[in-house]
Amino acid sequence: MTLDSLSAAKKYAKAMFEVLSDSDDLETGYADLQEIRKIFAANPKLIDVLDDMRVSDDQKKSLLTPITTNASDFINNFLKVVASYRRFPDILTIIDQFQNLYENDKKIVRADLYSATELDNDQRDRLAKAFEKRVGAAKVIFNIKVDKSLIGGIVIKSSDVIIDGSVRTRINKVKELLLN
Amino acid sequence: MSIKAEEISALIKQQLQGYKNELDVKETGIVTYVGDGIARAHGLENALSGELLDFGHGVFGMVQNLETNDVGIMILGDDTNIREGDSVKRTGRIMEVPVGDDLIGRVVNSLGQPIDGKGSIKADGHAAIEHKAPGVMERQSVFEPLQTGIKSIDSLIPIGRGQRELIIGDRKTGKTSIAIDTILNQKDQNMKCIYVAIGQKESTVRAQVNTLEKYGAMDYTTVISAGPSEPASLLYIAPYAGATMGEYFMHKGQHVLIVYDDLSKQADAYRELSLILRRPPGREAYPGDIFYTHSRLLERAAKLSDKLGGGSMTALPIVETQAGDVSAYIPTNVISITDGQIFLDADSFYSGVRPAVDAGTSVSRVGGDAQVKAMKKVSGTLRIDLASYHELESFAQFGSDLDEATQAKLNRGARTVEVLKQPLHSPVPVEKQVIILYCLTHGFLDKVAIDDILRYQQEIFAFFDNSHKELLDEIAKTGNLPDESKLNAAIKEFEQTFEPSKQDDGQKSTTSNQDQTSATSND
Numbered sequence: 050m051t052l053d054s055l056s057a058a059k060k061y062a063k064a065m066f067e068v069l070s071d072s073d074d075l076e077t078g079y080a081d082l083q084e085i086r087k088i089f090a091a092n093p094k095l096i097d098v099l100d101d102m103r104v105s106d107d108q109k110k111s112l113l114t115p116i117t118t119n120a121s122d123f124i125n126n127f128l129k130v131v132a133s134y135r136r137f138p139d140i141l142t143i144i145d146q147f148q149n150l151y152e153n154d155k156k157i158v159r160a161d162l163y164s165a166t167e168l169d170n171d172q173r174d175r176l177a178k179a180f181e182k183r184v185g186a187a188k189v190i191f192n193i194k195v196d197k198s199l200i201g202g203i204v205i206k207s208s209d210v211i212i213d214g215s216v217r218t219r220i221n222k223v224k225e226l227l228l229n
Numbered sequence: 230m231s232i233k234a235e236e237i238s239a240l241i242k243q244q245l246q247g248y249k250n251e252l253d254v255k256e257t258g259i260v261t262y263v264g265d266g267i268a269r270a271h272g273l274e275n276a277l278s279g280e281l282l283d284f285g286h287g288v289f290g291m292v293q294n295l296e297t298n299d300v301g302i303m304i305l306g307d308d309t310n311i312r313e314g315d316s317v318k319r320t321g322r323i324m325e326v327p328v329g330d331d332l333i334g335r336v337v338n339s340l341g342q343p344i345d346g347k348g349s350i351k352a353d354g355h356a357a358i359e360h361k362a363p364g365v366m367e368r369q370s371v372f373e374p375l376q377t378g379i380k381s382i383d384s385l386i387p388i389g390r391g392q393r394e395l396i397i398g399d400r401k402t403g404k405t406s407i408a409i410d411t412i413l414n415q416k417d418q419n420m421k422c423i424y425v426a427i428g429q430k431e432s433t434v435r436a437q438v439n440t441l442e443k444y445g446a447m448d449y450t451t452v453i454s455a456g457p458s459e460p461a462s463l464l465y466i467a468p469y470a471g472a473t474m475g476e477y478f479m480h481k482g483q484h485v486l487i488v489y490d491d492l493s494k495q496a497d498a499y500r501e502l503s504l505i506l507r508r509p510p511g512r513e514a515y516p517g518d519i520f521y522t523h524s525r526l527l528e529r530a531a532k533l534s535d536k537l538g539g540g541s542m543t544a545l546p547i548v549e550t551q552a553g554d555v556s557a558y559i560p561t562n563v564i565s566i567t568d569g570q571i572f573l574d575a576d577s578f579y580s581g582v583r584p585a586v587d588a589g590t591s592v593s594r595v596g597g598d599a600q601v602k603a604m605k606k607v608s609g610t611l612r613i614d615l616a617s618y619h620e621l622e623s624f625a626q627f628g629s630d631l632d633e634a635t636q637a638k639l640n641r642g643a644r645t646v647e648v649l650k651q652p653l654h655s656p657v658p659v660e661k662q663v664i665i666l667y668c669l670t671h672g673f674l675d676k677v678a679i680d681d682i683l684r685y686q687q688e689i690f691a692f693f694d695n696s697h698k699e700l701l702d703e704i705a706k707t708g709n710l711p712d713e714s715k716l717n718a719a720i721k722e723f724e725q726t727f728e729p730s731k732q733d734d735g736q737k738s739t740t741s742n743q744d745q746t747s748a749t750s751n752d
Contacts, residue, residue, distance in 0.1 A: 055298045209272045213253035226248055227241070 054139045055146075061136070062146035065127065066154075074123065079151050081124050086144045088116065099137040156187035160207035165199040165215070180205065256319040260284075261299060263311045265505045266460040268302045270317050276300050279359060283318040286310050290317065291324055291462070294506050301506045303462040305340065326470045328477035329353030333421065336438055336452040339467040341474075344454065345438075353477070358469040360476060362528035369534045371568075374599040375486065375543050378414030378656020379407060381586040381649040384608035384666055386571055389599030390484055391532025391541035395563055397548045397555065398573030403584050404547045406653055407571065408488040409437060411545065413444045414656035415486060421478045422450040423487040425471035427464050428494030431456045444654065464498035472529045475542050479531070482538030487530065491547035492523060496559050513558045523559075524566050555590075569593035582646060583653075588615045601659060601708035607666040611645060618642020637675075644674045647682045660704035661690050667710075673720055681729055692723045 069078040089096060099109055109132065117125050131140055152159065160180065162168075168176070177189045184207070196204075201216035258272030268290060276282070282290045282302055288311065294301030304311065305324070326341035329352045336345035343350050371389035388394050396404045412422045424441075426434045434454045441447045451474060455467035468489045475485040489495070496519055503516035511517050523546075530544035548563050553575060555564065564570055569592045578585035588611075597605075617638055625631065625639055648669050651657070657665075665686050668674050677685050693701055697719045703711045710716070 053298070059297075209256045209258060209274055211253075211255050211257055213255070218253050219250065222253075223245065223248060227244055 054142055057136065058139050058142040058146045061131075061139075061143045062150055065143075065147055066150045069123065070154075072123075074121075075151070075154075077121070078123055079147075081121060082127075082144050082147055085116065085124065086141060089140055096137050096140065099132070100135065156185070157190060158184055158186040158188070158207060159190045159192065160205050162191045162193045162203060162205050163196040163199060163215075164193065164203040165195070165197060165201050167195060168193065168203075176203070176205075180207075257316040258282075258300065260311060260313055260315045260317055263304075263308055263313060266304055266308060266462055267293075267502065267505050268304055268308070268311060268317070269299045270302060271299050273300050273317070273319060276319055277323075279323050281320045281322050281324050283320050284311050284315065285318075289320075289324075291466075293502070294508070303465075303502055303506070304460065305462050305466070306460065308460070324358045324466065325355040326358055326473055327352030327354070328356045328474050332451045332474055333449060334447050334451070336434075336454060338459070339453060339455045339463040339470050341470060356473045356477060358466055358473050359525075360473060360529060362525065363531045363533060363537075367534055367537055368531050369539075371532050371541075371595045371599050373484075373532075373541070374596075374601055374659075375411075375420075376414055376418070376656075376659050377407070377411040378658065379410055379584055379586075380651055380657055380662050380666070381584055381588070382407070382571060383600075383659060383662055384604060384611055384649075385586070385588050386569065386591045386593040387596035387600040387604070388543065388545075388593060389532075389596045390543050391530065392569070392593070392595055392599075393527045393530045393544040393546065393567040394593060394596070395546050395548060395567040395570035396573070397550060397560060397564070397570050398585070399550055399553055399575045402573040402575050402578045404549070404573055405433075405437070405490055407573075407584055408490060408545050408547060409440060410654060410656055412441065412450055412486065412488065413446050413654060415449065416445060419484060420449065421475070421483055421485045422446070423471050423475050423485065424450060424452045425468050425487065425489050426452065426454045426456075427467050427489065427491060428455065428457050428498065429490060431458075440654065461498040461501045464495060465502060468492070468495055468526050472526060472542075476529065479533060479540040479542045480538065482533075482540045484540065485542040487542060487544050489526075489544065489546040491549055492563060493549045493559050496522070515558060519559070520562050520566075523563055527563075527566050568595045582650060584651060586649070588612060589619070601663075601704075603663045603704050603708060603710040604659060604666075606710050607663055607670050610670055611666070614638075614641055614645050618645065640675055641669075643679055644669060644677075644682060647679055648674070648686070650683075657690075658705070660701040661693070663704050663710070664689065664693055664701070667716060668720060671717075673724070677727075678729060684730070685727060688727060689720070689723050692726070693719070696722075 065078070069075045095112070098104055098112065113128060117128065131137055131143070136143070158180070162176070173191065173193070177191060180189050181187070199215040199217050200220070202214045204215050205212045256273065256275060258270035258276075260268050260270050262269040268284075270282075273282070273292075276292050276295065278292055278295055280292045282292060284290055284304070288304065288306045288308070290302040290304045292300055293303050302317070326339075327350060331351050331353070332341070335343055335347065335350060337350070338344050341350070341352070371391045373390040375388045375390045375392070377383055377388060382388065386394070396407055398404050408424070412424060415422055424437065426437070431454070434452065434456070438447070438452055441450055441452070453467055453471045453474070455464045471487055471489070475487045478485045496515060499519065499522055500510075500515050504510060504514065508516045511519075527544055527546060530542045532541040533539055546563060546567065548560050550557065550560050555561065555572070570590075572587040572590040573585045574587040575585070577587065618641070621635060621639055621642070624635075631639070648665055668689065674682060674685070700711050700716060700719060703709070
């Protein structure tokens with residue numbers, strides 16, 4: 050039975066994380082992987098070609114040389130393993146899972162923040178502080194979007210949890226109470 | 230001006246009393262697959278098994294599988310409005326149904342919503358459908374009888390309050406009729422009845438409800454129906470919902486009778502869900518926990534200790550067999566869970582012995598203690614009489630000369646079979662059952678022609694009602710057999726008035742034919 054890509058990606062990510070933590074290279078490894086992610090995300094065709102059986106191994110190698118020549122041993126090994134197990138289609142998921150592990154370890158929390166109006170820097174800082182305290186994180190990275198339909202207030206979405214303090218939801222609640 | 234601002238604002242204030250201005254924190258997941266009544270969702274990492282999830286638009290789901298990357302959810306309702314990519318919310322609650330006195334006399338679905346068009350139900354409260362069964366110290370052994378009003382059951386396979394007695398047989402052998410007749414006989418017995426129809430045709434359920442209404446049984450009965458057109462998830466939870474509604478009364482010290490009609494269809498619904506949820510199939514493709522599905526349900530039937538009010542819940546699960554095969558998976562499972570079974574035999578049903586209870590294979594493991602003393606006395610030899618009759622019956626067909634003892638046994642057996650026959654929807658109170666069985670076991674019926682027995686029975690019941698009410702009352706009140714000399718005298722007195730019908734062959738066969746046809750049309 051083949052593993053589905055998510056379960057496989059989690060295993061690859063965990064292995065990489067352990068290798069990097071043992072060799073104390075977590076920060077550089079993380080930065081390198083982010084760069085690789087950018088390359089693959091920008092060139093989706095590259096993944097297709099690397100996964101194609103009709104393309105010879107030499108050609109694949111030459112395609113990857115611009116990446117591999119200056120990269121660390123770790124990145125070279127990573128690409129070799131991915132190539133030999135034909136996991137190139139999952140490479141983005143693997144790096145994302147690695148990022149999850151990395152951020153869990155560093156207690157970094159990512160969250161989507163929707164607000165009705167543009168927030169100024171002071172508001173952002175205060176929100177970040179309050180949210181850090183609530184989830185027990187060392188650092189919060191907000192992805193801020195403006196959503197006028199909220200009418201007022203903000204909504205924070207982080208992994209599974211949604212904290213909804215918008216006026217729209219409150220109005221809906223009142224509506225339900227009045228209708229029932 | 231007819232609009233009064235003050236009144237209106239007071240009204241609105243009252244409605245808004247429940248509103249609290251607080252942050253709305255919810256945990257959500259994303260639906261990645263939906264179809265065949267189940268959904269899968271990513272996220273929901275803290276979801277609990279059995280938890281209720283909200284899909285929006287009033288559709289709920291129940292968490293079934295917790296896997297590494299996603300959860301498997303069974304959808305309780307219509308899945309057509311759920312799309313891939315929708316978010317699904319945790320509710321933190323588990324599945325609940327309304328309970329209370331208001332449910333009596335109503336027809337509801339598995340979620341406790343009314344489907345009889347009689348308006349909304351004001352529930353006393355809500356209770357979780359999955360409940361832990363009463364433990365060892367919370368129970369006591371079964372001792373009060375539950376009268377089914379069916380002679381062959383009350384005499385041979387007595388059922389006690391708090392017992393679980395399986396009704397098993399092929400299709401069209403009268404399984405449901407026994408359950409319905411038992412409900413009819415609970416009139417004025419201070420008993421609440423719950424009839425759970427699982428996968429029964431809507432028309433059949435309608436007919437049962439009509440029967441219950443006609444005999445006034447809806448005054449103490451709740452019907453839960455999960456029809457074949459509903460999603461399998463609702464069929465699966467229907468018996469648990471019924472048990473929860475029954476437990477409410479049991480814990481209040483009342484007596485409850487619950488009929489699960491039938492558990493083979495519930496097992497099929499659960500098998501469907503499990504296969505779509507990709508749980509590994511086992512024997513007959515049922516999932517591994519199919520035994521637990523039934524055992525945890527039937528274990529909830531109990532006789533509570535006096536400390537807890539002494540309430541009881543008697544369960545009559547029904548299981549359908551294929552071609553009389555009781556060694557199939559579900560029948561053997563349920564037989565081993567219950568405290569006995571009533572086996573209905575297709576052959577005797579078609580030969581006119583109705584109810585077609587097979588005395589040889591039917592047993593009641595605990596009901597004996599609950600049988601009234603008088604009944605115990607008169608029914609003691611019935612089982613042996615029947616067994617030896619069936620054994621000798623095949624010999625008798627050769628028509629050779631039989632000695633007197635054998636002849637007597639055959640006669641007694643034929644009359645026993647005849648006495649135990651009973652038409653549909655005509656339960657007999659226990660004191661009358663005792664009278665006719667007394668006549669049988671004490672040889673009063675040996676002189677009566679077989680075709681006269683039905684009439685003999687009707688007339689002796691009427692005679693006792695009119696002339697010897699005190700004897701009937703004594704049995705009903707004390708449960709003991711009255712002084713035999715009085716009883717014998719009364720029966721002899723009746724015999725003098727009883728006129729055997731003329732031994733005219735033509736007439737005889739027509740009457741018995743009428744019996745047959747009326748029984749068939751009733752079915």
